[in-house]
Amino acid sequence: MRQMKKGLTRLILATMMTLSLCACSSGGGTAPILTVAGKEVILGDTGANVFPLTEFEMTIPGEGLPIGKMPGKSWLSTFMSLKKDGSSYACLYVYNRGREEEEVTFATIYKLSFTMHTEDSESSHWAEDNVLVNGVNYFGMDANGVKETMTQFKALSEDDDYLSYKDGKYTYRFDLDDNGIVEEVEVEMKIDKSYH
DSSP states (O other): OHHHHHHHHHHHHHHHHHHHHHHHHHOOOOOOEEEETTEEEETTTOBGGGSOTTTOEEEBTTTBSOOSEEOTTEEOSSOEEEEETTEEEEEEEEEEOSSSOEEGGGSEEEEEEEEOOOTTOSSOOSOTTSEEETTBOOTTOBHHHHHHHTTTSEEEEEOSSEEEEEETTEEEEEEEOTTSBEEEEEEEEOOOTTOO
16 A cells, blocks of 8 residues: 555656646746836737827838727737837837737737947937836846846857847847947747738
């Protein structure tokens, strides 16, 4: 009887470990939390309406204001430019994960990218404190600084001109300028592109 209990206990432990390993290997990762102009964005959870049109300008380049509805199970392949007080904050990419039509400005954000403000750029994009990625401000940071903040994620590339990391279905990309300083940040959640 005692050996049967030990065998059953081992079987249960082995099953639990197997299930745990399966969950880890197929895991979706932890959703990045981005703070943009004081608004919190969780990829795959937050709608574009977190940026009210009474405070922010939101446009689709070449197409003007993003007015209209997205069909169910669809994604917007182009980005929406987010601005406030004449400064650009981010490029938003959205999708409608539901079955019903949804206003473009209420669709869920699956990708955000930010271009840094530099002294020699013609327009200011990202001021020093406008955007945080998981609580980190990457303005003026070099490659080594980025690597230190991303140690918990799987490195996909650590080239001289860009750094890329993966956490389940989430990817982070940091483009570097000629001086090795972060120039652009892109954070994306993988979605099913078989959508419309």
